[in-house]
Amino acid sequence: xxxxxxxxxxxxxxxxxxxxxxxxxxxxxxxxxxxxxxxxxxxxxxxxxxxxxxxxxxxxxxxxxxxxxxxxxxxxxxxxxxxxxxxxxxxxxxxxxxxxxxxxxxxxxxxxxxxxxxxxxxxxxxxxxxxxxxxxxxxxxxxxxxxxxxxxxxxxxxxxxxxxxxxxxxxxxxxxxxxxxxxxxxxxxxxxxxxxxxxxxxxxxxxxxxxxxxxxxxxxxxxxxxxxxxxxxxxxxxxxxxxxxxxxxxxxxxxxxxxxxxxxxxxxxxxxxxxxxxxxxxxxxxxxxxxxxxxxxxxxxxxxxxxxxxxxxxxxxxxxxxxxxxxxxxxxxxxxxxxxxxxxxxxxxxxxxxxxxxxxxxxxxxxxxxxxxxxxxxxxxxxxxxxxxxxxxxxxxxxxxxxxxxxxxxxxxxxxxxxxxxxxxxxxxxxxxxxxxxxxxxxxxxxxxxxxxxxxxxxxxxxxxxxxxxxxxxxxxxxxxxxxxxxxxxxxxxxxxxxx
Numbered sequence: 001x002x003x004x005x006x007x008x009x010x011x012x013x014x015x016x017x018x019x020x021x022x023x024x025x026x027x028x029x030x031x032x033x034x035x036x037x038x039x040x041x042x043x044x045x046x047x048x049x050x051x052x053x054x055x056x057x058x059x060x061x062x063x064x065x066x067x068x069x070x071x072x073x074x075x076x077x078x079x080x081x082x083x084x085x086x087x088x089x090x091x092x093x094x095x096x097x098x099x100x101x102x103x104x105x106x107x108x109x110x111x112x113x114x115x116x117x118x119x120x121x122x123x124x125x126x127x128x129x130x131x132x133x134x135x136x137x138x139x140x141x142x143x144x145x146x147x148x149x150x151x152x153x154x155x156x157x158x159x160x161x162x163x164x165x166x167x168x169x170x171x172x173x174x175x176x177x178x179x180x181x182x183x184x185x186x187x188x189x190x191x192x193x194x195x196x197x198x199x200x201x202x203x204x205x206x207x208x209x210x211x212x213x214x215x216x217x218x219x220x221x222x223x224x225x226x227x228x229x230x231x232x233x234x235x236x237x238x239x240x241x242x243x244x245x246x247x248x249x250x251x252x253x254x255x256x257x258x259x260x261x262x263x264x265x266x267x268x269x270x271x272x273x274x275x276x277x278x279x280x281x282x283x284x285x286x287x288x289x290x291x292x293x294x295x296x297x298x299x300x301x302x303x304x305x306x307x308x309x310x311x312x313x314x315x316x317x318x319x320x321x322x323x324x325x326x327x328x329x330x331x332x333x334x335x336x337x338x339x340x341x342x343x344x345x346x347x348x349x350x351x352x353x354x355x356x357x358x359x360x361x362x363x364x365x366x367x368x369x370x371x372x373x374x375x376x377x378x379x380x381x382x383x384x385x386x387x388x389x390x391x392x393x394x395x396x397x398x399x400x401x402x403x404x405x406x407x408x409x410x411x412x413x414x415x416x417x418x419x420x421x422x423x424x425x426x427x428x429x430x431x432x433x434x435x436x437x438x439x440x441x442x443x444x445x446x447x448x449x450x451x452x453x454x455x456x457x458x459x460x461x462x463x464x465x466x467x468x469x470x471x472x473x474x475x476x477x478x479x480x481x482x483x484x485x486x487x488x489x490x491x492x493x494x495x496x497x498x499x500x
Contacts, residue, residue, distance in 0.1 A: 017054035022077060024052045026070045040069035102149055102267040143264035150270050155359055158331040161278055167250060168282035180316045181238035181284055188241035196248045197223040205229040215259035216240045235317045239280045246279035247272070278328070285315050285325045291333050294326070298334075303446040308414060309396045319394060319416035323430045326414075327357060330434065334443050338435035340364055340411070344380040347426045351381055354428075360435065362406055364459065372460040372480075376473035377401075379415035380429035382455075385473070394418050400454040401433055405465065410436045412444070412452070 027037055034052075038045045042065055043058075050056040051066075058066065067074040171177065175191060178184055192198035205211050205227050215236060217227040226244060228237060240259065247255050252272040264270055293311045300307060312322045324341055331337035340362070343355035353374040358364045376385065379399050396416040403409045417429030434440060441447040458464035461476040465485075468474065 016051075016057045019057060019078070020052045020054040023048075023066065023070070026072055026077075027052075030070060032070070037066070037069050041065040101145060102153070102271075105149070105153055143261075146264050146267045146270055149267060150274060151357070153271070154274070154357070158337055159328050159357075159359065160332040161275070164275060164278045165282050165287050167246075168279050169286065171245065171249065172283060172286070177283065179286075179289075182234035182316065184238040184284070185234055185241065188238060188245060192226070192241065192244055192248075196244075198244070199223050199225045201225060201227045202230045206231055213260070217259070218244070218255075218257040220257070233318065235284065235321060238284055239277075239317075239321065242280035242283045243276040245283075246276040250275065250279070252276060281321060281325055281328070284317055284321060287329065289315070290325055290329050294329060294334065298444045298446075300446050301449070303398055303449050303452050305396045305398060308398070309394050309416065312394060312396075312416060319396075319418060320428070320430045323414070323416065323432045324357075326432050327359070331359070335439050336434050336443070338437070340433045341430070342378065342380055342433075343428060343430045344374070344378070344384060345426055345428045346384045351376065351384065355430075360409075360411075360433075362403060362409065362459075372462045373476045374460055375458045375464065376461070376475060377455050377457045377471065378431065379413040379433075379455075380417070380431040382473075383415045383417050383429045383431075384427055395429075398452055400436065400452055401457045402454055403458065404456045405458055405463075410454075412436050412440065412447070 027034075034045050034048055038048045041048070041062070043062060047056065047058075051058060063078060064074055066072075067077045070077075175187065177187060189198075189200060193200075205214055205217065206229050211217065212229070214227075215229050215232055219225040219227070226240075228240065232240070246252070252275060254266060254268045254272055255276060256269060256273045293314070297307060297311060312319055315322060320343060327339060327341050330339060337359055338361075339359050341355070341357040342353060342364075345352050345354045351374070356364055374381070376382070379397065379401060382399070383395055383397055394416055395418075396414070398412065398414050401411045401413045403411070411433035413431050413433040415429055415431040417427055436447065446452070456466065456470075458466070460480070461474050462478060462480040463484075464471070464474070464478055465481045466474070
């Protein structure tokens with residue numbers, strides 16, 4: 001027998017599923033049909049079927065009747081003990097992935113997963129073991145899986161959520177909120193204090209030896225307290241305050257308490273933080289104003305970097321807020337859904353790809369692969385290398401990024417950079433790449449502007465086949481590309497041998 005889990009590891013859903021598995025196993029072993037057991041126990045066939053599927057958990061008196069109908073011991077039936085052949089199924093039922101992964105968002109109920117596996121418990125156990133081993137080898141945790149689920153959720157919705165746009169607009173109208181972040185800050189602070197009892201501390205974080213890089217920390221309690229880093233820009237401070245408004249106004253209890261994730265414990269926590277951040281972005285950069293701003297850029301016959309920077313400054317937000325807002329506006333309002341967003345951070349000569357949101361078919365997540373170096377010819381990396389921003393100034397530029405290894409897919413890439421507010425020794429640049437297809441040519445008048453440079457790019461240095469003389473930005477040898485070329489040559493040689 002498999003030892004039982006501790007009580008703290010068990011949820012109501014686990015109990016239902018484990019009971020259902022036991023009932024079906026006992027019924028099958030006794031060669032009884034659903035009709036037979038329903039007649040003996042005095043329950044309907046449909047109700048018995050729902051119990052076996054883990055959808056229902058009967059009352060104690062019905063459990064007594066079911067145990068009697070199956071000639072089983074009542075205590076054994078309701079205990080968490082399972083036979084060895086069902087042990088792997090319990091491992092699936094109680095796995096963190098099944099507990100927290102938002103299967104329902106993708107039309108899959110946990111009970112259906114178990115139903116697919118329970119007929120072959122041995123194979124199910126092998127599958128669970130393989131997943132666990134793979135996760136350990138590649139250092140993939142629950143948080144990684146939940147973040148991947150969140151990205152898929154955003155892709156399904158084209159990263160545009162009308163209910164949150166409306167909520168931000170309603171709050172703006174109700175409060176008469178001004179348009180600029182520096183004017184928003186005192187209004188948002190006052191709203192949080194008067195309506196939700198917030199208190200504020202803007203001195204502790206910047207002086208704290210461990211937490212000085214955090215933008216904010218939320219401490220629940222009576223009253224709730226929000227710690228804000230004193231080195232934040234007005235736009236960053238307004239964003240964090242607006243996000244707190246969203247958590248309260250939209251009644252999102254499970255949320256992140258820090259500006260930088262320490263640990264992801266549930267999908268609901270991730271989703272609520274996304275929703276709160278979306279509300280904040282929509283409040284700082286309204287949908288109507290952002291749409292008008294993009295229309296102005298697309299109306300230019302010749303591209304001008306200064307026009308992009310002027311648009312960012314007009315909103316008073318950071319380049320990252322503006323660029324990420326583009327990913328929410330372009331798909332819905334301009335039909336430009338084939339795009340990606342990146343953030344690159346630089347300290348000294350080291351560049352790190354610290355954020356990526358991908359709505360393309362390109363396998364851009366490979367740039368996060370351990371030990372690989374993201375292509376330095378990407379616009380954000382080029383900006384930091386050739387035109388690094390200093391102080392509070394922004395730098396910006398555009399290029400046509402041609403992914404030559406992927407059928408020459410070309411993206412119009414905008415990039416803008418700045419020095420980081422919390423650490424002036426580091427600089428950050430963000431970029432948005434928009435697929436240059438027929439739709440792009442139809443909405444962007446500057447699409448044919450030959451002055452926009454064309455740059456061949458790849459995913460990582462390790463995968464890139466460009467010769468050394470063709471890429472002065474290479475920082476690592478093409479180890480993956482060489483391995484792929486060797487494998488292709490071996491397959492070709494084997495095919496030739498077989499054909500003799």
